[in-house]
Amino acid sequence: MDGDMEKMALEENADRKLLIAVDFGTTFSGVAWAQTRRPDVQTIIIQWPDNTSGGLEGISSDKVPTELRYNGDECQWGFQVDDFGPRHQWFKLDLDPNQSRGVSDLSRLYPDQHALPPGYNASGEKLCTDYLTALRKHTEEVLKHKLPQSILKSTPIEYIITVPAVWSDSAQAKTRSCAEAAGMGKQLMIISEPEAAAIYALHAMDPHSIKIGDTFVLCDAGGGTVDLISYTVSALKPILQVEEAATGSGRLCGSTFLNRIFNKFLVDKLGLNEEWDEEVVEDAMKRFELVTKKAFRGSPTEEFVIPVPGLTDDPSQGVRRGKFRMTGAEVSNIFEPVVQEVITLVRGQIAATNKTVKAVLLVGGFGQNAYLRETIRSSIDPNIEVMQPPNGWTAVVRGALMKGLSQLEPTTARVKVASRSARKHYGTERMTKYDALKHAKRPNYWDAYDGEYKVNDMDWFIRKGEPVTEDKSFKRQYHKVWPVAEGHNKAVSQDLLMSEDRDSAGAPVYKDSGDVKYLARLTADLSCIPANDLAQKTGKDGRQYYSVHYDIEMTYYSAHTKYSMVYKNVKYDSVTVEYV
Numbered sequence: 001m002d003g004d005m006e007k008m009a010l011e012e013n014a015d016r017k018l019l020i021a022v023d024f025g026t027t028f029s030g031v032a033w034a035q036t037r038r039p040d041v042q043t044i045i046i047q048w049p050d051n052t053s054g055g056l057e058g059i060s061s062d063k064v065p066t067e068l069r070y071n072g073d074e075c076q077w078g079f080q081v082d083d084f085g086p087r088h089q090w091f092k093l094d095l096d097p098n099q100s101r102g103v104s105d106l107s108r109l110y111p112d113q114h115a116l117p118p119g120y121n122a123s124g125e126k127l128c129t130d131y132l133t134a135l136r137k138h139t140e141e142v143l144k145h146k147l148p149q150s151i152l153k154s155t156p157i158e159y160i161i162t163v164p165a166v167w168s169d170s171a172q173a174k175t176r177s178c179a180e181a182a183g184m185g186k187q188l189m190i191i192s193e194p195e196a197a198a199i200y201a202l203h204a205m206d207p208h209s210i211k212i213g214d215t216f217v218l219c220d221a222g223g224g225t226v227d228l229i230s231y232t233v234s235a236l237k238p239i240l241q242v243e244e245a246a247t248g249s250g251r252l253c254g255s256t257f258l259n260r261i262f263n264k265f266l267v268d269k270l271g272l273n274e275e276w277d278e279e280v281v282e283d284a285m286k287r288f289e290l291v292t293k294k295a296f297r298g299s300p301t302e303e304f305v306i307p308v309p310g311l312t313d314d315p316s317q318g319v320r321r322g323k324f325r326m327t328g329a330e331v332s333n334i335f336e337p338v339v340q341e342v343i344t345l346v347r348g349q350i351a352a353t354n355k356t357v358k359a360v361l362l363v364g365g366f367g368q369n370a371y372l373r374e375t376i377r378s379s380i381d382p383n384i385e386v387m388q389p390p391n392g393w394t395a396v397v398r399g400a401l402m403k404g405l406s407q408l409e410p411t412t413a414r415v416k417v418a419s420r421s422a423r424k425h426y427g428t429e430r431m432t433k434y435d436a437l438k439h440a441k442r443p444n445y446w447d448a449y450d451g452e453y454k455v456n457d458m459d460w461f462i463r464k465g466e467p468v469t470e471d472k473s474f475k476r477q478y479h480k481v482w483p484v485a486e487g488h489n490k491a492v493s494q495d496l497l498m499s500e501d502r503d504s505a506g507a508p509v510y511k512d513s514g515d516v517k518y519l520a521r522l523t524a525d526l527s528c529i530p531a532n533d534l535a536q537k538t539g540k541d542g543r544q545y546y547s548v549h550y551d552i553e554m555t556y557y558s559a560h561t562k563y564s565m566v567y568k569n570v571k572y573d574s575v576t577v578e579y580v
Contacts, residue, residue, distance in 0.1 A: 016155050016156075017155060017157070018034075018143075018151075018158070019034050019157075019160065019405060020139060020157060021160040021397050021398075022160065022162070023063075023394075023397035024132065024161055024175070026092050026225050027065065027222065028064065028066055028223055029065075029066045029131075031045040031139050032044045032398055032400070032401045033045070036405065036408055036409055039409055042398065042401055042402075045139060046060050046061060047142060048060075048064045051081070056138070061079075063394070064077075065078050065079060066078075067087050067089050068127055068130060068131055069087045069088065077130075077134040078135075083285070084278060088122070090224055091124050094123075094127070094128075095128060095167075095178070096170070096171030096174075097124075124174075128175070129181045129182050133181075136182050136184055158404070159187075160189040160400050160404040161175065161189075161191075162196050162400050163175050163191075164192070176188055189407065191400045191403050193396050194218055195403070196395075196397070196403055197363045197395040197396045198242070198399065199402050200363075200389070201392075202231070203240070203399075203402065204395075205387075212233050214233045215230060216231055216233075216357070216358060217229075217346065217360045219363070220395070221254060221367040222255070222367075224252060224256055225253075225254055226250060226251055226252075226253050226341070226364075227248060228250060229246075229248040229249075230244065230246040230352070231244060231417070232245045240415045242416070242417055243418050244417065244421045244467070245353040245355055246354075247464075249345055249348060250345070251341060253341035253342055253345075254364075254365075255365060258293060259289060261337070262285070265334060270317060273317075277310075279309070280309060280310060283307045283309055287306050287307055291304070292326070294369070294370070297374070298371050299328045303326070305326075306323065306325075307323055309322045335371060335375075343376060343379045346376055350381075357384050359386070360386045362376070362388045362392065364392060364393065365392075367392050373388060402414065402415070417558070419470070420468050420470070421468070422464050422466050422468050423500075425460045425462065425507040425508075426460065426461060426497070426561075427458050428478070429495065429511050430456070431454045432455055432456075432457050433450075433454060434452070449545050451539070451541065452540075457509055458507065458510060458511060458516070461554070463507055464507070470556055470558065473553050473555040476554070477551050478549070478550055479547070479548070480492055480550075481537070481546065481547050483546075488526075489526065494521070494523075494550075494552060495520075496522065497517065497518060499514055500517075522563060523565070524572035526567070550566060551566040551567075553565075
């Protein structure tokens with residue numbers, strides 16, 4: 001009987017899926033879920049275990065710290081990791097150690113005193129996998145209390161995970177590998193963080209205030225990183241459509257650096273006091289995090305009281321009855337280096353759009369800060385609005401869930417990114433007829449098939465900054481020949497290459513010039529095709545050659561690109577590589 005009921009439940013839920021979005025952040029992570037049968041009901045997980053309760057509901061918060069500590073065989077995570085002793089932080093960034101935006105001056109000047117160095121007793125991949133495993137297990141435990149067991153048993157779960165848009169191919173692959181190893185399945189959907197945030201932020205705006213041609217800069221200011229991206233509205237109906245107006249930018253200059261600068265300020269100011277210890281620091285840091293950072297408005301005459309329990313009264317240091325008084329000028333000095341980095345990023349993104357920007361949308365935890373908002377507002381064109389959409393701290397995970405639902409159920413889409421700007425040049429090397437004027441200094445060789453001298457140069461099928469449309473594939477034709485006398489080639493390969501062109505010097509003409517790097521290799525296995533079925537042509541030298549025409553098909557998605565090699569309408573090989 002139970003078997004029949006389970007079978008009926010499976011049949012009833014055949015088209016139902018449970019979607020879980022994970023915003024795997026540098027300092028905090030968030031989770032949201034929804035059912036495809038009820039896409040309008042989207043829920044943020046706010047219950048997290050701590051180091052005392054042992055249950056699901058120790059702490060209530062929209063997000064959970066991205067931190068780990070190994071205690072023997074026990075892996076503590078999130079709120080289970082207290083403020084004392086060493087802990088693993090920022091390990092997500094270890095997945096992309098070569099990221100060019102990488103380490104800012106702030107992270108060099110103000111390191112975390114409790115953070116373990118990268119690779120200490122665990123690799124970045126292991127830390128990410130262990131953290132994502134804990135996050136998944138907790139999420140699935142919470143869902144057991146939210147949904148009937150019959151639905152959980154019979155409904156397939158699909159995960160969505162967010163990644164920085166500027167990450168490399170290898171970092172994308174490592175993120176996917178860690179998420180799969182954490183039990184998030186092979187059907188994992190990857191979405192770029194700023195795009196997810198933009199989808200939610202634009203959806204949350206008053207639709208009557210948006211017009212075709214409006215350009216918005218989205219600034220996702222989090223705890224560790226600040227990422228920016230810009231969009232121009234291209235259509236309003238049937239749904240809001242936007243096109244990327246400038247390639248994304250970002251840097252490590254999030255709000256965590258305010259805490260680190262404040263910590264250094266305290267040590268420099270009060271560290272010589274005989275009663276100074278970790279408990280004093282903990283109480284002071286909590287007040288700064290929960291009150292001072294949020295209340296500060298920028299006036300030098302403001303005054304803030306910081307608890308420093310146990311310290312001896314010292315009027316010269318501003319310590320009295322276990323309290324330390326900070327002036328607005330001192331708080332301003334703490335904010336200044338961090339806020340200036342963010343302003344530089346915002347100004348750069350506005351300039352990169354080459355358009356009239358209507359508004360800057362601030363999301364992320366730091367993006368909700370009033371002083372940051374007002375400082376940005378006073379540092380840019382007064383005609384540009386600075387807005388903080390609702391639910392800014394969870395905009396990424398909410399947008400990721402919306403995007404995932406729209407992929408499975410297109411009728412639920414509310415905001416669509418119609419095109420993006422390519423972040424690099426992408427192409428292949430090809431043979432070109434030698435031109436003495438054009439190629440005077442290049443090595444050339446004789447091509448017996450065509451009966452002419454050739455050189456190798458680059459064929460860029462996507463150039464940096466060009467618009468790229470999602471979900472639509474396009475093809476580029478290529479041609480290879482080899483003498484019949486050499487026998488049946490078992491495979492035809494094509495290397496895909498890329499160039500970051502950081503100096504905006506233009507796409508390199510040759511593979512060995514500029515910063516051209518290998519991206520991936522596509523191979524068509526032709527061993528199953530009889531030699532008699534391969535086309536043969538007579539070369540200029542009178543010899544017989546096999547002549548193979550094939551296509552490279554490219555499809556672009558939110559956070560990755562798929563390339564396929566097609567021969568006679570048959571796909572022989574596919575590779576999934578980095579986000580364009």
